[in-house]
Amino acid sequence: MSQMPTNINTIQAVNFALDDAMAADANVIVLGEDVADGQEGGIVGVTKGLSSKYGTSRVRSTPISEQAIIGAAIGASMVGMRPVAEIMLMNFTTVAMDMIVNHAAKLRFMSGGQTNVPIVIRTMTGAGFGTGGQHADYLEAWFAHVAGIKVVAPSNPADAYGLMLSCIRDDDPCLFIENMPTYWNPGNAPERGVAIPLGKANVVRAGTDVTLISYSRRVQEVMVAAEALAKDGIACEVIDLRTVSPLDTETILTSVAKTGRAVVVHEAVKPFGVGAEIASRIYEALFRELKAPVQRVGAQFCPVPFSKPLEDAFVPGVADIEAAVRATLK
Numbered sequence: 001m002s003q004m005p006t007n008i009n010t011i012q013a014v015n016f017a018l019d020d021a022m023a024a025d026a027n028v029i030v031l032g033e034d035v036a037d038g039q040e041g042g043i044v045g046v047t048k049g050l051s052s053k054y055g056t057s058r059v060r061s062t063p064i065s066e067q068a069i070i071g072a073a074i075g076a077s078m079v080g081m082r083p084v085a086e087i088m089l090m091n092f093t094t095v096a097m098d099m100i101v102n103h104a105a106k107l108r109f110m111s112g113g114q115t116n117v118p119i120v121i122r123t124m125t126g127a128g129f130g131t132g133g134q135h136a137d138y139l140e141a142w143f144a145h146v147a148g149i150k151v152v153a154p155s156n157p158a159d160a161y162g163l164m165l166s167c168i169r170d171d172d173p174c175l176f177i178e179n180m181p182t183y184w185n186p187g188n189a190p191e192r193g194v195a196i197p198l199g200k201a202n203v204v205r206a207g208t209d210v211t212l213i214s215y216s217r218r219v220q221e222v223m224v225a226a227e228a229l230a231k232d233g234i235a236c237e238v239i240d241l242r243t244v245s246p247l248d249t250e251t252i253l254t255s256v257a258k259t260g261r262a263v264v265v266h267e268a269v270k271p272f273g274v275g276a277e278i279a280s281r282i283y284e285a286l287f288r289e290l291k292a293p294v295q296r297v298g299a300q301f302c303p304v305p306f307s308k309p310l311e312d313a314f315v316p317g318v319a320d321i322e323a324a325v326r327a328t329l330k
Helices: 010-023 050-054 065-077 090-104 140-144 157-169 218-230 250-258 274-289 308-314 318-329
Strands: 027-032 059-061 082-089 120-125 150-152 174-179 203-206 209-216 234-239 244-245 262-267 295-299
Touching: 010 027, 010 082, 010 157, 010 174, 027 065, 027 274, 050 059, 065 082, 065 090, 082 157, 082 295, 090 120, 090 174, 120 157, 120 218, 140 150, 140 174, 140 244, 140 262, 150 157, 157 174, 157 274, 203 218, 209 218, 209 250, 209 318, 218 234, 218 262, 218 318, 234 250, 250 262, 250 274, 262 318, 274 295, 295 318
Parallel strands: 027 059, 027 082, 082 120, 120 174, 150 174, 209 234, 209 262, 262 295
Antiparallel strands: 150 244, 203 234
16 A cells, blocks of 8 residues: 555545555456556546556446446446446536436346445536536536435545545445546545545534535635635534535534524536525424525526636636625624
């Protein structure tokens, strides 16, 4: 086991997690476009070095066919393997929706519990690089709406490592969402070999005035907003969901019951999003205890723009989060 640096980025974190999982279990395999070292270990090098270490039979570059990648992963999982299948960009999961929704997510149910599908679908997304409307969507709400699949969205390298380990060990399919614009941001290294349980949120900042709920990249903007609001005497409690589905409703409700106010922030478009589900659960459980309506902050309801100024206006920023918090305090 190679030495892990004190500070790592998400690319390194996922690579370490895959390496550790493959070393511990010969049934863990990796497949996807360009994942082997002959193709540089993926377009940003997440799987770099793994095929040289474990061989191309366990780290296999595939043709450009998302449906075939997921289909092969499902088939391998049914005979005892634990595949980690990379779909290069989240928008490209649409090509494999039949395999993901009708097969991976439902085979345990359709077989009466006789068949498990322990696959991990790694994919990246995120606005900020001018990649346009077909390369940067957050589609997590689609998959959270499907029974039988877990949806994971880490916000930092340490969580990416621990959550990936849990996803690989899980007996059901997991969608693991990586945020491309934050791939290179450094963070504290995790404890080697320690998994983070799925479905358990993390309270990353304590507060008493309002609860901010987010996941993936937007947690960073939420933390910046919370720090700025603190200068005005507003104490924000910040929850990093880490797992979108299953949702840690208990942690959310415990916090909102204390603060009486909630703001949900995500990069996905605002209408019909995860924020709406969270707001609904808060209203159902805490309606009479709320001091203000739940606020939702999300992207504009349009495709991701290519133009940099339009792209910046499309995604929710710190100012949007601050405005939503202040609205709950009026």
